[in-house]
Amino acid sequence: MIAADTIARLKAAAGAGGWSEDAGEIAPLLVEWRDKYHGATPLLLKPNSVEAVAAIVKVCAETRTPIVPQGGNTGLVGGQVPQGQVLLSLRRLNQVRNVDALGNTMTLEAGVILAEAQKAADDAGRLFPMSLASEGSATIGGLISTNAGGTGVLAYGNMRELVLGLEAVLPDGRVWRGLSGLRKDNTGYDLKQIFIGAEGTLGVVTAATVKLFAKPAATETAFVAVPNVEAAVALLRFAQERAGSVTGFELIPRIGLEFVLKHVPGARDPLNAPHPWYVLIEISLHAGEAAGVAGDLLADAATQGLIADGTVAQSKAQAQALWKLREEVSGAQKPEGGSIKHDVSVPVSSIPAFIARATAAVAAIAPGARPVPFGHIGDGNIHFNISQPAGADTAQFLARWDEVSRVVHDIVVHEFAGSISAEHGVGQMKVDEIVRYKSAEAIDTMRAIKRALDPSNIMNPGKVVRA
Template sequence: MSGAPLRTPDRQQSDLIGELVAVVGSDHVMTNPDDMAGRLKEDRGLFNGTAMAIVRPGSTAEVAACLRLCFAAGVAVVPQGGNTGLVGGGVPDGGVIVTTQRLNRIRAVDTTNATMTVEAGCILANIQAAADEVDALFPLSLASEGSCQIGGNLSTNAGGTAVLRYGNMRDLVLGLEVVLPDGRVLNDLGSLRKNNTGYDLRNLFIGAEGTLGIITAAVIKLFPKPTARATALVACDGPDAALALYARMRGSDADTLSTFEYIERLGLQMVVDHAPGCTDPMNEAHPAYCLIELTSGTAQAALDTRLQAALEAAFEAEEIADAVIGTSEAQKDALWALRENLSEAQKPEGASIKHDVSVPVSRVADFIQVAKAACVEHMPDLRPCPFGHFGDGNIHFNLSRPVDMADAVFLAEYATFNRIVHDIVHDMSGSISAEHGIGQVKRAELRRYKDPVALELMEQIKRTIDPAGLMNPGKVL
């Protein structure tokens, strides 16, 4: 008696992989564990996953075909860009990884409309360079910009160092192309600044961390390219003084203020000790520092004058203790390197527990002081290292382990420190995730702090768009 072959789990997996190979070609389907290893873990090593295959489609049509096959087989899909995330959002727990690395074309540049249409796999630094070639600016800037992809930036609603002036990723996008879990394609690649035709579907997918579909392309905004920048590293006594200085800069230079970053002495010392080529530009140590940058289309001399005048007024008001102003592009880059190398410079100091939080700007100084005191009370030899985007309320509140404590012992306190820090953030009407996302790390925390009605709506949206729960399962919700 003949009949259809028995479809065991191994047979189903083999069939699906063969069907994926038929779509994208054998060179773009990886199943060997050694070949997949780098895509199964995140940068800090907190999560290691498993997958049956990694698939690299080369077009939106191929992404759609791959998702249709996985949907029909009931197999989970984990989207991946540059795999530079910090909350385990791209680490799989079985299923198929679909990477966007071959979706790397810049489809169109419209200088009159000030837009660029890019595919999700475009490296952020390459997009910045393409904007520069047409005398324009794409302002998103991150430490990982040489490897992160714009699709990942969209999926996490990335912020970076220029949010103060230009906004985060949601503010930089006009339209999206998205492949839905069942393989249908949402074509919303509009380049309109005004479009009031119903619900804003675009913003469902920005910040969704790949749980609702795979972003394959976007229309992003371009801005006038600054012709001048004035950069300074300013020393102050701590967060209260930094907040006073920020208020002064906003009052006098809001039209040019692009960056206001905060670093405490411990963080700067880590960079000086561990980042090649980085040195302390000041003659003596100070409790805290602010990296300030003004940019504009005016003459360089005029911008330098504005920065110097603001800092002189701050000196007279005793808000700052010292300042170094970059007088050449190399000097300005050297000041930026003190901030950009901070995350990497923490690694040689041992394990760290990291918090990506935001509070209203008016509460930033209070948060830093209260959270540091509470954490040190719990662990007296702890080394708090707060730094980040002071001007938009986003502080990376990182905690480096005591010098003589083992990494494993320190990391066992992760949940306790989360509770201490996140309770303070919540009490100050803040957010437990400012720009890194929820991923796996903060799922339980989200349920603790998010408004119950908001959570219910999020779950309803997830069930509507992804009823089988196949898109990046185990992340966010």
């Protein structure tokens, strides 16, 4: 219960138009994409300046009022969902402050939506390579706070590698102005990295300076069938040797494609016959490089027995249609009923063995359940989602989430030295789970950092690590 005078102070700090108690406006911000977490808040704050964010956090610090930052609300681990705390939406902090095409940097406020950030870079003749299926809603602040990955990690790195400088409101309400486009700066601890991936538990990200890249002159997109996952991994290395700039490499199982063909209007199988596995490959060409790289790659790969069939998009529309088949794999699981999700990573060379092992383990404990392992195979990141047995009771299946996850996560960590959260973060979903799998030294160090920066535990409490 938050005291009435604290609520009044928070409203004053947010300024006119900077807060809301309207249930209709707040309701969509309390549920998330998977409908797994349902939240509650006494107050929505929606400031549009860094000064207002700082004033709000200062009130929270003085009154020990917990606060939950939220960007686009596309997070998949419940980190952005308040459980009775004040909700701080950063969406109105949405200015592109600067694009420096020559310096290859761009400075954006936290609430800028990824698609708008990509466009700002594109308008300046540059590429901002972060790309994921939620890019129409996810914000820069959320992407930084979750250290988002996506499809471009293979060539450009995850968010941690794309951020050069940061501006953040500290848990005491002071503003740390660390915006810098410097590529080299070894003046002590790299503070920005503490906030990247902290999921709002150490402060509020208000702006960032990010890296830009040369815009490819063209991209070529291919959809290929591979006989097995081993061939997919071999094809990755083959493609990187032959084609140079492989900027996308995504694994799709037949069952995932079937779900998309069944549930996504307009989706078409690009190949003539069904195959057990597919890979979506994107190759970027720079000025002066001859077109046709993807076609040559497919021909060579076929002679090596790495691919069984394949097609290269002949137009931008065709490329988009192929990408849509990949991007809809997750959404197309929804009409199939309950799905137990895992966002895991293992060494790339271990992916075939991991998928085989985890699939067999799931079959043993949940006969009829349908694994749909897909995703960023080039980064070793598999979304090992498991759809319920056809026709089974959804609630009963989902009630087994923790039991099934324990089996999958044990295999990931104990047999393959992998991670139980590759790119989505910890949020509230895995806050206890990471204690099982990370070392005591790692958890103690995380807690020490949390207590040092946020001694009153007001920043997104109960997420990532318990104080």
